[in-house]
Amino acid sequence: MDHEDEIDLLLTYLQESRDALLWKLDGLSEYDARRPLTPTGTNLLGIIKHVASVEYGYLTECFGRDGGIATPWMAEEAPDNADMWATAAESRDDIVGLYRRAWASDDATVRELGADAEGTVPWWGEKRVTVRRLLVHMIAETHRHAGQADILREQLDGATGLRARVSNLPDHDAQWWEAYVGEVEAAARGASTANAR
Known part of the structure; x- marks a missing residue:
């Protein structure tokens, strides 16, 4: 498999989990999209805000790129868990738009750099890592959060699955x-x- 095919394959798996996360919001009220459904406050829109922010950090910023996306809730001085919920001032469209802009930046970065390009993950102790490793990491991370979203959505209205009507x-x-x-x-x-x- 050449490097371009490998990137396409990895991005296909990542996109499937991105799409699964977003459809979990379909048809929900603003309240249901945001309300905490676990004792630790886990909520659907917060999961998407978190995943968008983390993915952008790993797949754009760790390679020294700037896609023009601000994630102040990820700053060291931000309150704990600020990335795990949407404020009343942040609309669903804001968060979904953030996610779509993040993945456009991330996809462009990894396609341009290729699987073997190296970056640095500061929160891993400045460890050098490849695009390949961080793509696999984000596939695992996003699918994990999609599983959380499955359970939350089922609690709300019984909807289940990877896609609507499946x-x-x-x-x-x-x-x-x-x-x-x-x-x-x-x-x-x-x-x-x-x-x-």
Whole structure:
């Protein structure tokens, strides 16, 4: 595989997870897109803001490039977790637009530099790394966050899957799912009781 094919392959996998993240917002109210759904405040729009910022850091800034995108919530002096939620002043369009601008900058950088080009990740102790390694890192990171987004969206309205209209789940009615969840719960309780002895 030549370097251009390798970059295309890696960007294809990264783009799939980017698209999966964005569709998790489709059809949601402003409140549901932003509201905290875990005890640590995890929310859909915040995940996208975080991933956009981190990806831009790794795939543009770590190679000494400037795509003209400001991420003040990533600065050392920013409050903890400032990248994990959208303020009332930041619209959904702002955050989605940030993500799209970041990935345009990132894609241009990695295509121009190629898989073997080296950059530095300051938060890894100035370690020299290749475009290839950071693309693989971002594929893993983005898919991890897409999995979080899957669970959050399912909690909101039951929507699941990698893409709209592709749930990646067996096609059954609510009664079947209720029975299935009951069976899983019974197995969990049974194992807990058996292992407590």
